[in-house]
Amino acid sequence: MSTPQPRANVAEIPPYVAGKPPTIRPGMTSYKLSSNENPYPPLPGVIEAVQAGVGAMNRYPDMGSSALYAALAETFGVPADHLSVATGSVGLIYQLVQAFCDPGDEVVFAWRSFEAYPIAVTAAAATAVKVPVLPDGRHDLDAMAAAVTDRTKVVLVCTPNNPTGPAVTQAELDALLARVPSHVLVVVDEAYLEFVRMDDAVDGIATYRRHDNVVLTRTFSKAYGLAGIRVGYAVAPAPIAAALRALSLPFGVSTIAQAAAIASLERRDELLERVDALVAERDRVVAGLRDVGWDVPDAQGNFVWFGLGERTRDFASAADEAGIVVRPFVGEGARVSIGESEANDRLISVAAVFAG
Template sequence: MSTPQPRATIADIPPYVAGRPPTVRPGMTSYKLSSNENPYPPLPGVVEAVQAAVGQMNRYPDMGASALYAALADSLDVPVEDLSVATGSVGLIYQLVQAFCDPGDEVVFAWRSFEAYPIAVTAAGAASVRVPVLPDGRHDLDAMAAAITDRTRIVLVCTPNNPTGPAVTQAELDAFLARVPSHVVVVVDEAYVEFVRMDDPVDGLASYRSRANVVLTRTFSKAYGLAGFRVGYAVAPAPIAAALRAVSLPFGVSTVAQVAAIASLERQPELLERVDALVAERTRVVDGLRAAGWDVPDAQGNFVWFGLGERTADFAQAADELGIVVRPFAGEGARVSIGETEANDRLLQLAASFPR
């Protein structure tokens, strides 16, 4: 007897491996450094706004997210028509591939990079073209430009790159964009944009304003600390933004997520103070790791990368025994989020004792 069968490509979808919670250890506070979460609680006023919205849970969300679109348009100085919201920036990546790729079309991205990229591409029946990052964890933009073919529909530029850490400069992005055909969508994935502190940082909004094929994807999950509510947004030329909205899941962004995002936008000064504190902790951690002899890549997100190769599992186990859980990528390395001061101190303790 025949049974229903999914599309052949479904079997090829790689699983998404989420950062696991820490092991409970009696007498020890354990810390989760595996998911690049913001260790701070919600901004003042956000919880109160969400609590008020919870009373409307018997009603559907505003499908047009009109208040959130208006708040984003005002904050970013962009037209509402150039915006699309979704369940985190990852939701927008799925929508972009769905909107612009037919089966067999190609999507070019650096590797290793955000592990949801090949999942979204394969789910749509498109083909992933993975371009290895450079030894220092940076995008090889020359190789990515050379990998573009007549089947390429999208190029993904993750800056800062998750999980390796380095960010692209504006000069590098401009030179790359000049080599990309105008019909290819270039996605500048800026999930960690608020944490960037470097010379010549990417000005994503300027890039979107100057080219008709550039899309920015951003999220409220990281700097804004709304990971549990799943809300992100894209800034794109109006025709691309319209395509994203056309394939979006109806009522995808919940009422409480919309309210929390708006309340967070209204509190950007407090947000930026927290980001500055996390960046200071990141600097302390990176300096400590390098003083201990570790050659870690430039860290422009809220995490650091250890290129450990076959020692990755041993490193993750040693971290777990110290009460911190990291995100291992088998055979490649481990990404460790910047967390509470005590958690970061334990990471430095681990780095001092673990063989390099």
């Protein structure tokens, strides 16, 4: 007897592997360093805004997210019709691939990079073109440009790159854009934008203003500490932003998500002070790891990368025994978020055993 069958590509979708919660160990505080979460809770004013929104949960959210669009437009100096909001920047990635790719069209991205990319591409029945990162974890933008063919519809640039850490420079991005045909969409995924501290850092807003084929994807999950309520936004030329809004899930961004995002934007200076503290802690961790013998890639996000190869499982197990859970990519390496000082100190101690 025949039964309903999904499209063939559905069976090929790779699973998304979320960061594990910490193992509870008696007498020891355990820490989750596996999901690139902000260890700081939301600021008090943000919590109050969410609490006010909870009282209206019997009503649908504003489907047009009008107040959030207005706040984003004012904060970043862009027209509201150049914006689109969604359930995190990952929701926007899915929508972009769906909007611009027919089955079989190609999407070029670095690998290893954000693991949702091949999921989004396969879900749209498009073809993933994975370009290996360089030995130091950076995008090989020359190879990515060379990988563009007549079938390419989208190029994804994750900067800083998750999970390896380095970010591309403005000069590197400009050189890539000069080689990519104007009909190919270039997505600059800036989920970790606020953590970047480097010379010639990408100016995403200025870049999108110069190109009709550039879209920026950003999130409130990382620097703003709102991972649990799922809200992100895209900045793009009006036709691209309109395509994203056309694919938006109705009422996808909840009332409390909108309230929290607006309140966070209003307190952006305070939040960025917290980011500065996290960056200082990141730099301390990187220095500590190098002191014990690790040559870790340049870390421009809120995480560090260990190229462990076949030792990855052993490293993850040792970290777990020490009360910290990391994100292993078996056979390749482990990504570890910057967390509380005690957790970071334990990381350095575990890493010292695996150095060399």
